[in-house]
Amino acid sequence: MFRKNDDRQSDEALMVLLQSGDAGAFDALYHRYSQRLLVYFLRMLGNDRDKADDFLQDLFLKVIDKGGQFRAEARFSTWIFTVAHNMCKNEYRRREVRKVIDPEADVEAVSVLDAGANPGxxxxxxxxxxxxxxxxxxxxxxxxxxxxxxxxxxxxxxxxxxxxxxxxxxxxxxxxxxxxxxxxxxxxxxxxxxxxxxxxxxxx
Structure with missing residues (x-):
């Protein structure tokens, strides 16, 4: 459950709390980063919403499972984007294998710009x-x-x-x-x- 007082905690402090089993700390980190990471996955994975949602879920499972690998002196944002980047690298490798097996496999686009608000x-x-x-x-x-x-x-x-x-x-x-x-x-x-x-x- 997201707690308002968690807003005053740094990402790194929340991660330390998460390592000690604080579920509220996880909720706070998810609240801060889920949308940014979803957009990142969308843009890296060709706007495939289902795949991006799956990657986001897997990523935060990794935050729980591999949270012990996080060093308190490191920046949490760098750490979590490193995990996300490596997930995408593994996906690219899988696609390369698929291309060799199936040369007709679709090429997926990457969207990196958002349209402006209410354009003409x-x-x-x-x-x-x-x-x-x-x-x-x-x-x-x-x-x-x-x-x-x-x-x-x-x-x-x-x-x-x-x-x-x-x-x-x-x-x-x-x-x-x-x-x-x-x-x-x-x-x-x-x-x-x-x-x-x-x-x-x-x-x-």
């Missing part, structure tokens, strides 16, 4: 075209580049945090962001200024 019809159509094209381009990117882009653009994580989540150097993260934003800029130039806003934010 022309703006809505333009955003739809932009989003569709962006999905197509991201699908041609390396999985690690796509993941870095989503963590940077959607979650606004720092280079350091992304590097910890993806278990790579900061230089590698910067390189992945450089190449994916360069590719997006070249492919989506016709949509200026929308694309400039995305690339400016992602490349900081």
């Amino acid at each position: 019809i022309h703006e809505a159509l333009d955003r739809q075209r932009f989003q569709s094209r962006l999905q197509q381009v991201l699908l041609t990117c390396d999985d690690n580049q796509r993941s870095a882009f989503i963590l940077r653009f959607q979650e606004h994580l720092s280079i350091r945090e992304i590097s910890e989540i993806m278990d790579c150097s900061e230089g590698t993260t910067k390189s992945r962001l450089f190449y994916v934003t360069k590719k997006l800029g070249k492919a989506l130039g016709e949509f200026n200024p929308q694309v400039n806003g995305v690339l400016h934010h992602a490349g900081k």
